[in-house]
Amino acid sequence: MAIRVLFVCLGNICRSPSAENIMNHLIQQRQLDDQVVCDSAGTASYHIGNPPDCRMAAAAKGYGIELKGRARQFDAADFERFDWILAMDRQNYRDIMALSPGAAYNDKVRMMCDFCRTHPDQEVPDPYYGGARGL
Ligand code: 4NP
Numbered sequence: 001m002a003i004r005v006l007f008v009c010l011g012n013i014c015r016s017p018s019a020e021n022i023m024n025h026l027i028q029q030r031q032l033d034d035q036v037v038c039d040s041a042g043t044a045s046y047h048i049g050n051p052p053d054c055r056m057a058a059a060a061k062g063y064g065i066e067l068k069g070r071a072r073q074f075d076a077a078d079f080e081r082f083d084w085i086l087a088m089d090r091q092n093y094r095d096i097m098a099l100s101p102g103a104a105y106n107d108k109v110r111m112m113c114d115f116c117r118t119h120p121d122q123e124v125p126d127p128y129y130g131g132a133r134g135l
Helices: 015-029 054-061 090-097 103-108
Strands: 003-009 036-042 084-087 109-111
Touching: 003 015, 003 090, 015 036, 015 054, 084 090, 090 109, 103 109
Parallel strands: 003 036, 003 084, 084 109
Antiparallel strands: none
């Protein structure tokens, strides 16, 4: 049985679709498609059905990665569907936990940056309103 991983941000149009598609790229490179399955979702409903943000899609394209998928909202059933639920920032983490069906599910939810080894950041910054490197 494949391990199922869900990446979660606020809108599901910038950070989590990037994480999902980058992860899929790495999975394909390593021929692990039958072992790991990824998806992404947003805690908010604003962008349901929308494609990834064009600025994020352009940035990903620069790395040779196409951002596929449409935004959907995280819901409580995702606690059943996934083995790991990875939050981009602490507010995402709190919003996910608020929907937890019970304590037995809570260990599935982690901060994505807990798994990052190449930088010290503990959260993935929200890029939507543009930062120092906003396009
Ligand atoms: P994401 O970025 O959570 O990385 O998809 C955002 C997308 C939309 C909004 C905020 C963050 N928004 O406020 O609409």
